[in-house]
Amino acid sequence: MKKVRIGAGQGFLGDSPFPALDVVRHGSVKYLCCDALAELTLAILEKLRKRSTGTGWAPDLKLYMNLLLNECVQRGVKIITSAGGLNPVGAAAEIGEIAQSLGIKGLKIAVVGGDDISSSLDTLKAGGVTFENMESGVQFDSLKREDILFANVYLGAEPIIKALALGADVVVTGRCADTALFLAPMVHELGWKLDDWDKIAAGVVCGHLMECSAQSTGGNFSGDWWEVPAMHRPGYPVVEISEDGEAVLTKPEPCGGLVSRETVTEQLVYEIGDPRSYITPDVIADFTSVRLEDLGDNRVAIKGVKGRQRPDNLKVSIGYSNGFCGEMTIRYPWPHALRKAQKAEEIIRQQLKMLPISVEEIIAEYVGINSLLGPAAVEPAEELNEVGLRMAIRTRSKREAEMFPRLFPSLALNGPPGLGAGSFGAERARELISLWSALIPRELVTATVTVLEVN
Template sequence: MASRRTVRIGSGAGFADDRIEPAVELAERGELDYLVFECLAERTIALAQLERSRDPLAGYHEWLPDRMRAVLATCAAIGTKIITNMGAANPLEAARVVVEIARREGLAGLRVGAVTGDDVLSLVTAEDLPLLDRPGSVSSLGNVVSANAYLGCEGIVRALAEGADVVVTGRTADPSLYLAPLVHEFGWALDDWDRIGKGLCLGHLLECAAQVTGGYFADPGFKDVPALARLGFPLAVAEADGTFVVTKVAGSGGLVDVRTCTEQLLYEVHDPAAYVCPDAVADFSGVRLCELGTDRVQVTGATGRARPDRLKVSVGYFDGFLGEGQISYAGPNAVARGRLALDIVRERLTTAGLSGADLPYELIGVDAVLRGPRVDVADPREVRVRVAGRTSSLDAAKYLGREVSALWLNGPAGGGGATRRAEPVVAIASALLPRHAVRTEVSIVEA
């Protein structure tokens, strides 16, 4: 494709339950060429695979229809293309949902591309791949429910080349969602490692949405961020050489500066000189951030080297059951009553044969997060007892929660607001699969 001068890409979501209003603001006022929704965490797609196993028409992200109804007509009217991994475990059905919404909106001729091939469960189980993050192989996990490879940008680039206005994928590496439009619009070669590394840097900075506009950065009195209730999501203006500026819609809440960009640049990066992605091994160690003005940060200096010959695979598996119970204590002596409640439950569960390291006893507000030696604090006005742990059966998980909720009448005075839950645990392990074993396919559906 003929190279453009600049490409404007907005971040419409940074996780599954992200807000929709900032994406609408970007669609309406961001003058975007592309709007990207990144909505898949590690466990999200495994849970989606379970949904699809129960209903073959399910498995895409539950908020896909809401997000599409909110922005599709606006984006179509001004020519903004949409890229998202909300296809989760069922990109083809997700594409059909988008087409149905387009038809209802009167958007005849809208083309939706579905990128598939990330579902590699049969390959992973047949090869019994060794695990990346622990001893053993896939078979040692027991009841495996999903295996999805992290795809790179190639399938999205193919869909855009085939005229897709919306591209829906399953498991795709987060930065690759943003790299794809740069490769497509600027005509970058997929082995131009320097530019690919720069594009991955852009994707990494935008992939978590509000984290780079101050949301996760905010710490009142230390790192103040204006108008968080109206927090805007970021956009980037990229040039063909890979230089780009991170900014946001004028007047939206939040901020973009060197500090917010630095925090996001380092987020989840173990080695800034070797950030391994499906499209390249990016090197962020030479990145330079320069504030060009209010809410405008220029990013230069990223580069990259040849992509890995293996792709990371997230393997979802059943790992027992989770039982949890909570109850609150308020007023004078709340901490002492809360600790007594924990002692009571601990003794009852031990008597029933439920004990061990996987069964923490916590006072939220006192020692639920900062563990270690017993924490002594001034007596707060309220605390919340929490006992949660993994069990080998659903009945045991239910029993754990019941013992906590029973404190309402069977424990210290003044307990209230008891809750309990019991559910299967879907855990994640990682493996590596040879790249050549993964076949990416693109299907186009037209409204």
């Protein structure tokens, strides 16, 4: 029975590339799949691009390729990455330049495009696509056209499969479903039909278990996390999947981490919504059908996955400018640290009313009390050594947002006692980019594949 081993190399922009090198060297994999795009990453890339400090693709792509490309070529490991972000063509060009600098010749780099529909929004809307917000039901007309910064469709595995069929050594995509990066080489190697829903669902489940790097192999584990060994060198997940859809998830042997039914289960239910209907461009997977079996020695079997026909619509993520944020964090020491921070908040709120600032939203949180737990936090019964106050406002104009941090320095002499020296954050305003999720009929989206060869 045919099998293929696939390794995870990245879980988000900013993840560590060094465990990916362990996967290549010790994982006996044929493919290394790097998921660089979280839901908000395109907004980050757009901000970097607008500041002229970014290029539209993941800024750590260069680090990854310099570290991994030569090793992968020598071992015959193909790389699939979504680090193309808003500019996969530019990302591919950078990979080509790195290949040349490393003396690699004949490398085939495939670019998957077609996810960017920003220039077609008006035409699509005129043709009947409503772009109604799929979460709130708000109509698309509530957005100003000039505020829209990008619009990208979540593509599935098909164009990546085509790229592999064309002999690509590296495949770089823009926005696509995270699971598609991992599903594509399974379909390519094992000969699955794209309407064999159970097998496609099995591939999606495996992809979901791998897309967050070490989160399925002991990272971010909420069980007995203190017992997870050698997390200074975490082992990213490796899946060996057979043509019948059954798989085993493990990690490179020399690495730390833990693969158990518990660690894998936590990742299985991570960010899935309805477990009976995990919707991807390629299939609707039933996560309640998944059977996990702990085989010991950091190996977990994945069996029994069921799936249903893929959806008629694809998700599109639209980024739009949503004003500016002004913020500041200050800190107060014992005694009465929390009471001091509360008084400081009261002063700032009263001063805001005296200024020509139109505040659309305001937040105040106490670091050490509720900045993570929010309304679920319980006020401490005992005095704390120190408490931080973080306040932020959202405004329409940058000028108004920049005025807000200027309220805080005077608290050093004109507020509660003991304001810590050096407590103040940067006095700056940052643009806020919000995401609008909508649906588009899949037949209106045309994915493209272009193969470049490094000479």
